[in-house]
Amino acid sequence: MARPAPRESHLAGTLPASVGGFGRRSLLRGALGVGALGAAGMLTACGDDGGSGSGASAKAGNVKFGINEAKGSGPANERLQAMADAYAKKAGVTVSVNAVDHNTFQESITTYLQGSPDDVFTWFAGYRMAQFAEGGQIADVSDVWPLDGIGDAFKKASTAADGKQYFVPVSYYPWAVFHRKSVFEKNGWTQPTTMDELTELMKEMQGKKMTPFAFAAKDAWAPMGTFDILNMRLNGFDFHMALTKGEKTWDSPEVRNVFSTWKTLLPYHQENSLGRTWQEAATSMAKGECGMYLLGTFVVDGVPTEAQEDLDFFTFPALDQTIGADALDAPIDGFCVASGAQDEEAGKAFITWLASAEAADAANNSASAPFIAANSAASTAKYGELQKKSVEVVQNAKSIAQFLDRDTNADLANTVITASLQEFIKKPDSIDSITTSIQQQAKSILG
Structure with a gap:
């Protein structure tokens, strides 16, 4: 960049x-x-x-x-x-x-x-x-x-x-993939720019007995950041915003593909996330137990002062080269x-x-x-x-979303989507029933 x-x-x-x-x-x-x-x-x-x-x-x-x-x-x-x-x-x-x-x-x-x-x-x-x-x-x-x-x-x-x-x-503040510079330097890792590179990095981390991604879902809003970035990377920014407005459907093949892709990534995330706060996940990354964390720059509030200057980040890479990686959440x-x-x-x-x-x-x-x-x-x-890097990233982004629970109807976000994402994390094989349920309730709420 x-x-x-x-x-x-x-x-x-x-x-x-x-x-x-x-x-x-x-x-x-x-x-x-x-x-x-x-x-x-x-x-x-x-x-x-x-x-x-x-x-x-x-x-x-x-x-x-x-x-x-x-x-x-x-x-x-x-x-x-x-x-x-x-x-x-x-x-x-x-x-x-x-x-x-x-x-x-x-x-x-x-x-x-x-x-x-x-x-x-x-x-x-x-x-x-x-x-x-x-x-x-x-x-x-x-x-x-x-x-x-x-x-x-x-x-x-x-x-x-x-x-x-x-x-x-x-x-x-932008949402991005955060990590400790010292951990990457110690292991000879560089920031991935493609999904293939990210996948290779995640496997290397697992090989070193390190969980690739810190992850928390006790704060029900937190998993929305993962959904947002996968949806924008797979389906594009315009589709993502149309979905939040009810102009696209949650049971569509496009949205089900988001969950299917997420399912393949769950094994690289911390287990038992439903009992973990975002601050606890941030601590896991700060301790080197996890290599990365997808969160907003407020992650600095969840790590010790001595670790704050050691943080760096990269934007989540493209999943579809025709869509690219120039959209992000920046509430x-x-x-x-x-x-x-x-x-x-x-x-x-x-x-x-x-x-x-x-x-x-x-x-x-x-x-x-x-x-x-x-x-x-x-x-x-x-x-x-x-x-300084956060400002630069936001300047260079083509499209900015606010965040899923800020981009759609309150009732849909906080009484339907949060519970549904937590249900998916518990039962990742239930994509069809979960997305069908979200769409039925979205239609009722959004009209």
Whole structure:
């Protein structure tokens, strides 16, 4: 892959030529997390009220901030807390942080928004955001746009079907195949560029009593990354997106071929994945028990600090040379204002700042691992080679998906597909019945 000329301070926020349904220089749509609110520790509103204003010029006020990373969970929580602290100090207000673990946050989000939500909450771009916009659960924040340092591609990913913006971006990250450089160097391995080379590498790893791929499925969303990349490699990006919209069928020969191909790869993956979290799988790779791991760049949050600089990655190779390997998942994270917020205007003032380069710098300067900032003016001083390479890979990708559970209907993704992928992992010979079942439910849900 040809590297672009190095740039001191503008690596962040540049996106690839073609990203999703918006065509070149634009981004895709995602999907929505659903679930029920219940036991203590789940998503609830908290904090003080206050503040007034409107639009980009809204006056700062006390604000409640719901985040999808529990306290002590690692760099992701550190970054969000640092942003909250920096804003509180700058604006002279109170930011009450309601920190909840990631899975609980996503599973509880619908009930949370229907109750007494925090003013601002962490969420995702695209279809996942658009569903809440259509349902009236998040506020129109068009008046905070345009945002300095945030390009048109991000604006399109923040726009719902009514042409209004309901989201501001903060970061993005590609999914790829990660590994430890030192492990590859010790064994004389090089990054594979073809499926034949990857297959040979996997066999060599097994020959050295190393599991080729770390794999986790206890977090029900995690296997979606494998499905996404295989579907885009075998059937192409356009087919993949048409499938998420219900324009292609889950029981088609094309989708069954994805599962058949996946079945041949399962023996190269960690066993007992249904009882393993993604962090535990990341630890297996960090320890050298597994050679590789298909995940997002947030994998750095799951490995020891001393292993983070030893990480490298490559994009999953082509499975069909007529389709190639220029599509990948690169989800966008950011923030929404709840329409049920007690202080919507203070929330708008807060998210305007959260999208700034200053906010990104506050986050990255205070965490043990940086994110890749959406704001093009954000400092890259904390970026390691992993972050710089991530920006390059996204720049050079032809097509970008958000992720399966962000690219399709919430009910389909979180009540049907997750369970079906876990069922496939348990019973890989049941492809026909599994895909038939998904399609029957997809037809009912998508209409």
